[in-house]
Amino acid sequence: MPELVLSQTPAHVRQGSNIGQPHTRREGVLKVTGAAKYAADHHPSGMLYAVLAVSGIARGRVAFLDVAAAKAHPGVVEVITPANRPALAQDPDERANLFMFRLDLLQNDRVRYASQPIAIVIAETLEAATQGVALLEPRYETEPARVGLDAATSFVPPVVGPGFPAEAHCGDVEAGLAAATRTISETYETAAQYHNPMEPHAIVAAWDGDKLSIDTPSQGLALAQRRLAGLFGVSPDNIHIRSPFLGGGFGCKGLITGPQVLGAIAARAVDKPVKLVLRREQMYGPVGHRASTRQTLRLGTDHDGKLVALDHHTKTMSSTYDDFLEPASNVSHAVYASAAIATSHEAVRADVGTPMFMRAPGEATGSIALESAIDEMAHACGMDPLAFRLKNYAEVEPISGKPFSSKALRECYRQGAERFGWERRPIAARQMRDRDGLLVGWGVGTAAFPALMFAGNAKAVLRRDGSGVMEIGAHDMGQGAWTALAQIAADALGIDLDQLEFRSGTSDLPDAGIAGGSAHTATAGMAIHNAGADVIARLADLAMKDRRSPLFGAGNAGVIARGGRLFRRDDESRSESYAGILSRAGLAQIEGHGTSAADQAAQSDYAMQAHGAVFAEVKVDPDLGQIRATRVVGAFAAGRIINPRMVESQLCGGMIWGVSFALHEQAVIDSRSGRVMNANLAEYHIPVNADVPSLESILVEEHDPHVNALGIKGVGEIGITGTAGAVANAVWHATGIRVRKFPITLDRLIEPQ
Numbered sequence: 001m002p003e004l005v006l007s008q009t010p011a012h013v014r015q016g017s018n019i020g021q022p023h024t025r026r027e028g029v030l031k032v033t034g035a036a037k038y039a040a041d042h043h044p045s046g047m048l049y050a051v052l053a054v055s056g057i058a059r060g061r062v063a064f065l066d067v068a069a070a071k072a073h074p075g076v077v078e079v080i081t082p083a084n085r086p087a088l089a090q091d092p093d094e095r096a097n098l099f100m101f102r103l104d105l106l107q108n109d110r111v112r113y114a115s116q117p118i119a120i121v122i123a124e125t126l127e128a129a130t131q132g133v134a135l136l137e138p139r140y141e142t143e144p145a146r147v148g149l150d151a152a153t154s155f156v157p158p159v160v161g162p163g164f165p166a167e168a169h170c171g172d173v174e175a176g177l178a179a180a181t182r183t184i185s186e187t188y189e190t191a192a193q194y195h196n197p198m199e200p201h202a203i204v205a206a207w208d209g210d211k212l213s214i215d216t217p218s219q220g221l222a223l224a225q226r227r228l229a230g231l232f233g234v235s236p237d238n239i240h241i242r243s244p245f246l247g248g249g250f251g252c253k254g255l256i257t258g259p260q261v262l263g264a265i266a267a268r269a270v271d272k273p274v275k276l277v278l279r280r281e282q283m284y285g286p287v288g289h290r291a292s293t294r295q296t297l298r299l300g301t302d303h304d305g306k307l308v309a310l311d312h313h314t315k316t317m318s319s320t321y322d323d324f325l326e327p328a329s330n331v332s333h334a335v336y337a338s339a340a341i342a343t344s345h346e347a348v349r350a351d352v353g354t355p356m357f358m359r360a361p362g363e364a365t366g367s368i369a370l371e372s373a374i375d376e377m378a379h380a381c382g383m384d385p386l387a388f389r390l391k392n393y394a395e396v397e398p399i400s401g402k403p404f405s406s407k408a409l410r411e412c413y414r415q416g417a418e419r420f421g422w423e424r425r426p427i428a429a430r431q432m433r434d435r436d437g438l439l440v441g442w443g444v445g446t447a448a449f450p451a452l453m454f455a456g457n458a459k460a461v462l463r464r465d466g467s468g469v470m471e472i473g474a475h476d477m478g479q480g481a482w483t484a485l486a487q488i489a490a491d492a493l494g495i496d497l498d499q500l501e502f503r504s505g506t507s508d509l510p511d512a513g514i515a516g517g518s519a520h521t522a523t524a525g526m527a528i529h530n531a532g533a534d535v536i537a538r539l540a541d542l543a544m545k546d547r548r549s550p551l552f553g554a555g556n557a558g559v560i561a562r563g564g565r566l567f568r569r570d571d572e573s574r575s576e577s578y579a580g581i582l583s584r585a586g587l588a589q590i591e592g593h594g595t596s597a598a599d600q601a602a603q604s605d606y607a608m609q610a611h612g613a614v615f616a617e618v619k620v621d622p623d624l625g626q627i628r629a630t631r632v633v634g635a636f637a638a639g640r641i642i643n644p645r646m647v648e649s650q651l652c653g654g655m656i657w658g659v660s661f662a663l664h665e666q667a668v669i670d671s672r673s674g675r676v677m678n679a680n681l682a683e684y685h686i687p688v689n690a691d692v693p694s695l696e697s698i699l700v701e702e703h704d705p706h707v708n709a710l711g712i713k714g715v716g717e718i719g720i721t722g723t724a725g726a727v728a729n730a731v732w733h734a735t736g737i738r739v740r741k742f743p744i745t746l747d748r749l750i751e752p753q
């Protein structure tokens, strides 16, 4: 087995002065002054407004729409229904690959879920379009809605998530459980969650012949471009997407959604620019969600408190017409060591929109159940839950046998526990009260998220005046990518940040892949790093071959690029400016290209994960059951930190979602109608400032030389994992009541179920 080296920076990585700096957001001033334009801020001349009519039933067909009444309303220009929707080049129900999901684009009168688009009204004003929708007064042929995890007979899916195995195992779990000294078997339920970025999906679309120009938020410009090109039967080059700023993505803007395509359909139908913005309640259906789950965990330990068997089974749901299955059980592949592990999934089909990626899809859902079960097992063994985790965390991925950089995880446990003050925790529940008599509890959870990388591309230019350009079709959805990527770009080119022009956010730039899977900084960053290296290599080649250059003959010694100069690596007194090299060569500029991809060789030798340990405190009112998360400390090891300010913000954002997962967030579906009953931000609870505890993220130093040359792992999603379980475990520790249905609401503490 290959030995992990944790404290060594690869010699070929050039570390300039920008990477590692806590720079503030480059676009921050634009955002806080309102100068940053989001998709819906655009108003091309002659623009019309489109408003979607959405279904009020979850299953059946639309029997009648009063199109005449809507069209008669002053200002209404057009009403598009399945009867007159312009033809598309591709069937919206076609599913040619894993990243192509079925869309509802008015292909027929069927209703497959509540809030499915059933018509578009286009008008001169937003008010007229909205009134036009009201006048449609749909009549339905309603069929009974199938709701919830017991809606239908379940099936075993071939894959879960985007193509992950639905079942996996190592060892013999049943034998392990039979031989175990102690066992537990418990079932946990997680609620459906719906995406609520501040910015709902919006599009401003304008056609010019066969060319489509759009402003719309997208986490993956090239993917969106290709999908639109296929649907409209034009070349991808004819589709120009601008997506400089996203008001949050969280996965719902990873792939182009039906409502966005409907905006482009509307623009084509009226041959005018059209704006379409989803109303908040329209986010609860056609743009994906996190499906509910019911997870059963069976654990066994030996006399010494060592795990000997871990069985994680998840029941989840998809829509009736497509598959996206929350891969919740698969977290159990990567966190704890056990000689026998089995993971499996089953699914039902219900009358809901197809679930989709939502921040840490699978990991968040699976982690709260796994961390709760681990806590229950620790308690059954009479052990401190942190001591139990220290005994049982995985140093190699049990199923593949590949090693992790798990020494960093041990450091996360140590630093997090020390900062939190964990050693003062009584082992039994319901032992601590604050001065006001509130019950106090402390919980811990292990955080883990795969260190992924996708394919990306970038183009770099160095100019004779010493400035540089980096071009990449990347995405800033609020996570700070533009700032971090520019820091990588400046170092890659060996120039100062103020000499860098960073071009990003449009689909004509090199494809940066999808900003998802917490892989964007690694993917786009490595493409940028390689594009910079390509330019520097060309520049160095010019200098080293030129007798007039101080770098002549540097050859194998190589050069270092820094501050707009190349230095001989073995003798830094010999150097030359970029400007000098380019002028002598008679060049105004020099151009390079870079690509990125996961290192297949490294991936076959190592299991790649970011790790963390999260410690949470909650206070519970013993009479009212009211729960408050009061303090969360997370220690995370995620490889090289490009910008600690952005990273801490990402980790805190993830931890807030973890608190939300444990205590607040749930979509409540009416079992009679199949409609989401709380499709608004008043009743769909997410933490507001008053709900957010004191948060602290500790960045544990980690040099992982295997993930990629820059050593970058992701930080976008890991914060949820660990935190949700830590909060749930703290609630148990405060009250002695183990709630296995999430979110944990106060009624469950007053009347335990």
Ligand code: MOS
Pocket: 219, 249, 250, 251, 252, 254, 357, 358, 359, 360, 361, 515, 516, 517, 518
């Ligand atoms: Mo994320 S759910 O990979 O945008």
